[in-house]
Amino acid sequence: MKSITPRCITRRRMLANSVRLAGGIALTGGLHGVGASCGTPRNFAPQDALDCEIEITVPAKYYEDGKSWVHARAGIIPGAGENGQPAVVMTLNVFAAEGSDVFPEVITMRTNDLGKTWSEPRAARALAPRIETIQGKPLTPVSASDFFPKFHHAAGKLLNIGHTIAYGRGDLNHWLLHQYRERHTIYSTYDEANDRWQPWKRLFLPEEDRKFFFHCAAGCVQRYDLPDGDILLPVYVFPPGSPNASTFVFRCTFDGHTLRYADRGNELRVDEGRGMGEPSLTRFGDEFFLTMRNDSRGYVTRGKDGLHFDEPKPWTFDDGQELGNYNTQQHWITHSDGLFLVYNRRGANNDHVFRHRAPLFMAQVDPERLVVLRDTEKIVAPERGARLGNFGVTNVTQNETWVTVAEAMRNIPDHPEKLTADGSLYVTRLKWNRPNALLGS
Secondary structure: OOEEEEEEEEEOOOOOOEEEOOOOOEEEEEOOOOOOOHHHOEEEEHOOOOEEEEEEEEEEEEEEOOOEEEEEEEEEEEOOHHOOOOEEEEEEEOOOOOOOOOOOOOEEEEEEOOOOOOOOEEEEEHOOOOOEEEEEEEEEEEEEEEEEEEEEEEEEEEEEEEEEEEEOOHHHHHHOOOOOEEEEEEEEEEEEEOEEEEOOEEOOOOOHHHOOOOEEEEEOOOEEOOOOOEEEEEEEEOOOOOOOOEEEEEEEEEOOOOHHHHHHHHOOOOOOOOOOOEEEEEEEEEEEEEEOOOOOOOEEHHHHHHHOOOEEEOOOOOOEEEOOOOOOOEEEEOOOOEEEEOOOOOOOOOOOOHHHHOOOEEEEEEEOOOOOOHOOOOOEEOOOOOOOEEEEEEEEEEEEEEEEOOEOOOOOOHHHEEEEOEEEEEEEEEEEOOOOOOOOO
């Protein structure tokens, strides 16, 4: 397997006052120690506070004929790497230069040595677009996109869940989103023996629910796998005739081959923008937490069983001001001793960036008040004029969590002096000072 060695941009302690990346990008601020409200025992002294070093690497880049990468997300295969370490497999979508959300190809790459080297990016042929009949419309191109891989321990499989996007034209150079916007939740498993993804399949829903769940998507979502192997899968749904999406959490079973729907929780909705989309789920302590995208602002809620949740509230900082994230996903970093949110927002000298989708921030969450602690905010991927709105988070080992994101070279600034991006793929490695007890040793 031919390999590539990533370029390391910077290493730094998160408690450092500032650091400067290549191109003069300054990262400032600090990550304070985790307080008792965030899960750290009260008898921990300040020197015992949860802390991490940040290392930003660039294993590859892609910007060709206006195309670039998006949806960079990775999953581990325990013990499949060198010296008993996990292998890490990533998928990305090629983002076409024309049209809206046109993803003509899925790319995959792998590292067996915790990111020291990576395989060369290559097309995942089993995840290629298909031509289908959608709502009686023949010759409709359908792409697989927005995948978020995660290892399913009960089945011993790397399971990648995403959704379909249907387009209205068969010409690869002029795809447009299909007016019916039918979407399906889909999945693929990784064939470790042959180093390839299996052809994607659809998650089938009960017949009586299919009309309501006509547009049912699990793209860009963090799922939660229960100890018994059942999967809590957040989805967002556009009911027929509704301009606003609702969020549900499905409970699914997975036997290593087939993902099956079993149950669902309550409907979460807000009647503004396009409703609730791209939800991500985690568990911290004895509660589940769900974060959701909305056109105007991000939302968050909590629940006890992972299926049913309280009324969502807008994300705010601990001083009461809104977070400033809008029309863009957010994801969780879950450590046994602290809960964190990864997001982007307004107000970071980034008005020239499409939807303020760069830089990418990380901050600690107070799970009791459901607020982001402003003083803990830190940049984990730099702003260079391109958007960083479609990203992933992966707990790789007890000592490392990775944030993965690619510079999407669309809707870039008109001012050349504000664009230094080149389609880089960032793998940001968070190296914890205390092991994450949520992962095995």
